[in-house]
Amino acid sequence: MDLSQEFWDNRYQSNDIGWDLGVVSPPLKAYFDQLINKELKILIPGGGNSYDAEYLFNKGFKNIFVVDLSKTALDNLKARAPDFPSSNLILNNFFDLNMTFDLIIEQTFFCAIDPSLRSDYAKKASEILNSKGNVSGLLFDAVLNTTHPPFGGSKTEYLGYFKPFFEIKIMDEAYNSIKPRAGRELFFIIQKKG
Template sequence: MEEPSAEQLLEEKSGQSYWDTRYKDKTAVWDIGEVSPPLRSYIDKIEDKNLHILIPGCGNTYEAEYLLQQGFKQVTVIDIAPTLVEKLKDKFAGNIHIQIILGDFFTQQGQYDLILEQTFFCALPPRMRPHYAAKMHSLLKQGGKLAGVLFNCSFEGGPPFGAYQEEYEALFKEAFHFNVMEPCRNSIAPRANNELMFELKKNAEVLVQRYVFKGITCNGCKQTVTDKFSAIEGVLNVCMSGDFSEVLIVSKKEIALLELQSSIAYDARYSISKAD
């Protein structure tokens, strides 16, 4: 029998079955049993209790529980694991201020004032990071914010999948205004010096588009293609996934697909198309 590829193994670790098994077996090892101190401090500073708040990849969602305790009235959580979601529906039964959704975050619709990030980004395969940035931008209202905690370190294997501040800055550049991105001062001891607190505000004056790319096989080629796209008039930022399969383009105006295709026509191996 043929051994599964690294890509196949990675896909298995990002699917519904993988996460549902984790919650059935109670092996969600990132669960600290309470709202993380940096997020608690952030929530404590929010005055408007009527904000529409979304928590993706919510897990046991201590954050949502804390929001409700503090009087927030419009909280939505979403997770892909059926076992977990059933547990949450039982836990919050009768509470009209929380909506609990079983589903894929990347198909979620709606508009939110605030999206809270807590160990969702690091659960996703790195190739999905452009999709994450684009989806967050689309779900936020004008002036909406994406905020929370990100790992500022690397891990072997994964999930979790780590990253560093410069990688986040490259991913979110121009699509968001950086209000805060700094080391957490009150992380739990095991995560001390390895977390970033951040708050990003949606830049509603730009277009954020995601594309499927084929043909690149090395980082040098990736940089050349990135430079080609960046040179197109109106393009503000270009970020390609680590496996070269997706490109995020932030621009002042709609960039014609033909113009993108023309800029990479020097290599017949390359192709670009609009992502679904």
């Protein structure tokens, strides 16, 4: 399975990005709207066109970082939000990051990586979070594809990956998903143990 930098950049160049809503998803928008601390250091891994980062930036959050393998996707964000700091757009692999954050926003990245890396994702997320840091966002709660992203899964499966490293604050069906994803998304907040 080819999930290389070239693979992802080609998907963005050819606009083969069916997961891309073109706006921040309603569950994440509702979550962002209740965040108070605008000093939070936030990471959006596999952020793609990153409407989430743009939304947060426009709300006054200035410490937002997006990491993606696609230069095209990062360029798309910069074109829409020219004042977004270029130094916070990281062309790299999430697993190679060597920074720490207060909050990781999950939206379509977890389901885009090879499922064999899911335990590694949980471990890496805990390593790059500050004490009591959170991972928050959405996970697909559905059987999807087995040979290419997006890869689905279930709450039971996800708990197995996250429980060794995180306290599960919430992991329930999202009540405000877009219609095509209704009943197929989990909204979750997990907090780093220790």
